[in-house]
Amino acid sequence: MITTALYLTIAMVTLAALLNVYRLVIGPDEPDRVLAIDTLYINAIALIILLGITLSTRMYLESALLIAVMGFVSTVAMAKYLKRGSVIE
Amino acid sequence: MFDRLSFPQPWLSLILFITWQILSDGVSGGSVVLGLILAWIIPQITHGFWPERPAFVKxxxxxxxxxxxxxxxxxxxxxxxxxxxxxxxxxxxxxxxxxxxxxxxxxxxxxxxxxxxxxxxxxxxxxxxxxxxxxxxxxxxxxxxxxxxxxxxxxxxxxxxx
Amino acid sequence: MSPFAEYAISALLLFGGVFTLIGAIGLARLPDFYTRLHGPTKATTVGVGAIMLSSVIYFTAIGEGIGISEVLITVFLFMTAPVSANMLAKAAMHIGVKTMEGTEGKPWEQ
CATH class of the missing domain: 3.30.70 (Alpha-Beta Plaits)
Incomplete structure (x- = not known):
């Protein structure tokens, strides 16, 4: 039963990632694209966790943690760039 | 000299210490030492960003x-x-x-x-x-x-x- | 693995998947930037949180010890989602992104 639920969930998260890519491509403004990337990295974390459950290993959690930290920092940096025109003043 | 060895943000230091123990997968001698160093040095470095002491009462x-x-x-x-x-x-x-x-x-x-x-x-x-x-x-x-x-x-x- | 754990893991996985998908649908179909901000900050965060929780239960049930790293990631996501939403909203107001028709009130001029 877990296997079925797992595959269904992977399909749904992948579809969600594709919808994010759609928003990333059509924009129309820069904040929309940044928001799409922000959602995309959260979906990537979900996919990594699901991969970890599929292979029953906890090795991938470290990479999920790294993506979470780096993704947040890059979103903040891009938001700051949009607002001020530079990241480090 | 010795006031540099204090913990100006006790809550921040505690959270940093616990987070480091979780990150290093289990408490060991090394992780405790490194956790204490981080809990001391990060509040010192970020001192300028904390305008005042947190007013947590309850x-x-x-x-x-x-x-x-x-x-x-x-x-x-x-x-x-x-x-x-x-x-x-x-x-x-x-x-x-x-x-x-x-x-x-x-x-x-x-x-x-x-x-x-x-x-x-x-x-x-x-x-x-x-x-x-x-x-x-x-x-x-x-x-x-x-x-x-x-x-x-x-x-x-x-x-x-x- | 006990049947109860299996049910809990499957239910949480499906719940998480559905909410992640709903967050993405909201991002794709809502009319303007400010409304689109709502989908990812709430639905997606809750969806990923549920998936993390199912991972915690799974690894506890197969006897690999209680996973604390998942909890750390979840707490981190819950703390950062409102901050990035706030930063993006500020940036959008600064650029002057258009609001949809029928929006009451106005964003601040900056």
């Missing part, structure tokens, strides 16, 4: 508040999910929320709570810390939203930060 109220917010987050995601899937267009609104809290940490906790709970995202704080700009996805009337936020989140926070 810390024991925090877990209750967090549990309540977690419950509201789940409820919030159901109502947002319903709005996203229903075919009618939402009625969004920008609302100016008058703040009664004045501590910066309390305001940022309130703003984060608002962003995670039903139908509202906090967008900006005015420069004088008096007003919070909120974007509501589907607002009935401004006053309803303001009252709901005041009663369920701002009041408990005011009690915590007296």
């Amino acid at each position: 810390t024991w109220r925090m877990p209750g508040y967090i549990l309540r917010v977690l419950k509201d987050i789940v409820v919030a995601s159901f109502s947002v999910a319903w709005l996203i899937l229903s075919p009618r267009t939402p009625r969004p609104a920008f609302i100016s929320y008058p703040l009664t809290l004045d501590h910066p940490l309390a305001i940022s906790i309130l703003a984060s709570t608002i962003s995670l709970t039903p139908g509202t995202v906090s967008a900006d704080v005015s420069d004088d810390n008096q007003t919070l700009l909120i974007h509501a996805l589907d607002a009935g009337s401004d006053q309803e939203v303001i009252d709901a936020i005041y009663n369920s989140y701002e009041k408990p926070l005011m009690e915590m930060f007296k």
Whole structure:
């Protein structure tokens, strides 16, 4: 039963990632694209966790943690760039 | 010299220490030493970003508040999910929320709570810390939203930060 | 593994998947930037939180010890989602992103 639920969930998260890519491509403004990337990295974390459950290993959690930290920092940096025109003043 | 060996932000140091133990997968001699070094050096480096000592008085109220917010987050995601899937267009609104809290940490906790709970995202704080700009996805009337936020989140926070 | 754990894991996985998908649908179909901000900050965060929780239960049930790293990631996501939403809203107001028709009130001029 877990296997079925797992595959269904992977399909749904992948579809969600594709919808994010759609928003990333059509924009129309820069904040929309940044928001799409922000959602995309959260979906990537979900996919990594699901991969970890599929292979029953906890090795991938470290990479999920790294993506979470780096993704947040890059979103903040891009938001700051949009607002001020530079990241480090 | 010795005041440099103190912990100016005891809560921050404690959280850093515990987080490091979790990150290094189990408590060992090395992780305790490195955790203590980090818990000492990070508050020293970030000293300039903390304008004043945190005015937490009633810390024991925090877990209750967090549990309540977690419950509201789940409820919030159901109502947002319903709005996203229903075919009618939402009625969004920008609302100016008058703040009664004045501590910066309390305001940022309130703003984060608002962003995670039903139908509202906090967008900006005015420069004088008096007003919070909120974007509501589907607002009935401004006053309803303001009252709901005041009663369920701002009041408990005011009690915590007296 | 006990049947109860299996049910709990499957239910949480499906719940998480559905909410992640709903967050993405909201991002794709809502009319303007400020309304689109709502989907990812709430639905997606809750969806990923549920998936993390199912991972915690799974690894506890197969006897690999209680996973604390998942909890750390979840707490981190819950703390950062409102902050990035706030930063993006500020940036959008600064640029002057258009609001949809029928929006009450106005974003602040900056």
